[in-house]
Amino acid sequence: MVGRGTEIGRTLLAPSVLSADFARLGEQVRCVEDAGAGLIHLDVMDGHFVPNLTIGPPVVEAVHRITSLPLDVHLMVEEPDRYLEAFREAGADWISVHVEAVFHLHRCVSRIRELGARPGVVLNPATPLSLLDDIVEYVDHVLLMSVNPGFGGQSFIPSVLRKVASLREMLGQRGLGTRIEVDGGVTLANAADLVRVGADVLVAGSALFGRGDPGENCRAILTRMREAEN
Numbered sequence: 001m002v003g004r005g006t007e008i009g010r011t012l013l014a015p016s017v018l019s020a021d022f023a024r025l026g027e028q029v030r031c032v033e034d035a036g037a038g039l040i041h042l043d044v045m046d047g048h049f050v051p052n053l054t055i056g057p058p059v060v061e062a063v064h065r066i067t068s069l070p071l072d073v074h075l076m077v078e079e080p081d082r083y084l085e086a087f088r089e090a091g092a093d094w095i096s097v098h099v100e101a102v103f104h105l106h107r108c109v110s111r112i113r114e115l116g117a118r119p120g121v122v123l124n125p126a127t128p129l130s131l132l133d134d135i136v137e138y139v140d141h142v143l144l145m146s147v148n149p150g151f152g153g154q155s156f157i158p159s160v161l162r163k164v165a166s167l168r169e170m171l172g173q174r175g176l177g178t179r180i181e182v183d184g185g186v187t188l189a190n191a192a193d194l195v196r197v198g199a200d201v202l203v204a205g206s207a208l209f210g211r212g213d214p215g216e217n218c219r220a221i222l223t224r225m226r227e228a229e230n
Contacts, residue, residue: 011225012038012201013218014072014181017063018054019205020214026066028214035218039072039094041183041203044087046077049101050149057083057090064091072203074122074183076149077101081108088115096120096143096181099131109138120181124149125157129167136178141201142167147184156185161197168198191221195228 015032017025017040029040040063045054064071070093077083080097081104087095095117102108105121112119120141123131125148132142144163147154164180171178182194183203191202202225208217 010200010229011195013222013225014039014041014201014203015208015214015218016041016043016183016203016205017209018043019209021209025063028209029063029067031213031215032208032218033067033069035215036222037069037218039201040067040069041072041074041205042092044073044075044077044083045149049078049098050076057086060087060090060092070094072096072181072201074143074203075101076122081111084108084111084115088112088117092117094118094120094141096122096141098122098124099135100124100127105135106138109135125160125163129163129170132167132170136171137174137176139178141179141181143181143183143203145184146182146186149184154185156187156190160184161193164194164199165197186221188217188221188224192224192228195225 015037020028042060043054045052071091072094073087073092074096078101080101095112097108099121109119118140120143121135121139122143124145144160146156146160167180179200180198181201182199186202186204187207194202204221208214
């Protein structure tokens with residue numbers, strides 16, 4: 001079955017465990033789940049597509065065992081087709097691949113859906129929305145990077161607000177219910193603006209786990225998001 005957990009409200013907050021304390025990972029995941037998070041976001045980096053190495057299927061499987069929330073796995077890797085089955089078997093509910101990394105994009109997102117996960121595609125900040133023209137109707141979500149991928153804790157690129165608004169307009173013109181996800185530099189200061197221009201899912205890492213209590217930080221951002229929905 002695709003997707004675990006209950007999705008409340010139009011917008012979802014997806015805490016990124018890239019910024020969590022891995023020595024306390026279970027505790028911190030449960031903390032943001034109790035605070036109202038809608039997804040758990042897991043960044044997979046291979047040291048080739050982006051200049052960093054992070055997690056593999058065993059960590060996804062470990063997180064799967066400790067939360068009822070859907071797992072949102074973002075593959076920042078070369079040849080992501082090679083890893084789809086492994087991450088799905090580990091518990092990935094949403095799987096996103098970069099348009100910049102896939103030669104046969106339709107085949108890749110079709111395979112994700114065949115495996116029982118929700119397929120998504122990702123655009124880097126400098127990648128134009130025009131590359132979505134032939135694929136957007138086949139995916140459940142589009143992830144717009146609002147930093148250059150590879151590391152947590154980077155500053156939000158303001159021009160992505162216009163990109164979110166343009167994508168929302170494109171989806172409306174086509175009558176599509178595709179979710180818009182934003183990842184990178186999401187904070188209490190910009191969460192409401194992102195929701196107002198059309199974002200449905202916000203990925204936050206250092207804003208939740210960087211300082212203070214992750215649960216309190218989660219609730220504060222969710223409050224801003226809910227207020228912006230109205």
